[in-house]
Amino acid sequence: MQTQVLQKTETKVQKIQLVKGAFTPSEAFDVVSALIDEKINFHKIQRLQRWEGDHNCSTNQLDGRIEELASEKQTAREFINSLRAQGKKLSINGVLEITVSEE
Numbered sequence: 001m002q003t004q005v006l007q008k009t010e011t012k013v014q015k016i017q018l019v020k021g022a023f024t025p026s027e028a029f030d031v032v033s034a035l036i037d038e039k040i041n042f043h044k045i046q047r048l049q050r051w052e053g054d055h056n057c058s059t060n061q062l063d064g065r066i067e068e069l070a071s072e073k074q075t076a077r078e079f080i081n082s083l084r085a086q087g088k089k090l091s092i093n094g095v096l097e098i099t100v101s102e103e
Contacts, residue, residue, distance in 0.1 A: 010100075011100075012099065012100045013098065013099050014097075014098040015095050015096070015097050016095070016098070017094075017095055018035070018094040018095065018096050019031055019035075019092045019093070019094035020093050020094070021091070021092065022089050022090070022091050023089065023090050023091075023092060024089060025080045025081070025083055025084040025088065025090060026084075028080055028090040029076065029077060029080045029081075031092060032073070032076045032080070032092070033073060033076070033077075035094070036069050036072060036076070037073075039069055040066055040069050040070065043062050043065050043066050043069070044062075044066065046062055047062040047066075050062070
């Protein structure tokens with residue numbers, strides 16, 4: 001009897017379904033806003049940690065990303081508010097895709 005060795009295949013991409021469903025405009029904005037706020041807070045904590053390690057460090061990249069996210073939040077607010085008056089329901093499908101970097 002021969003023993004076979006099975007090779008484990010390495011997963012290169014992992015997908016996580018974060019949000020899926022139909023929402024009222026208010027609910028949709030709450031969901032989108034909460035996700036963006038979490039990401040903004042993540043970058044603010046990173047910025048603070050860098051500053052604590054080196055008061056002269058540059059945080060321009062993090063500052064820029066925080067501003068981009070704040071702008072995206074405003075864009076989402078305007079889009080959702082434009083649909084609110086029409087009594088529309090909104091569908092959100094948010095998939096987080098994690099990919100292994102080959103560095």
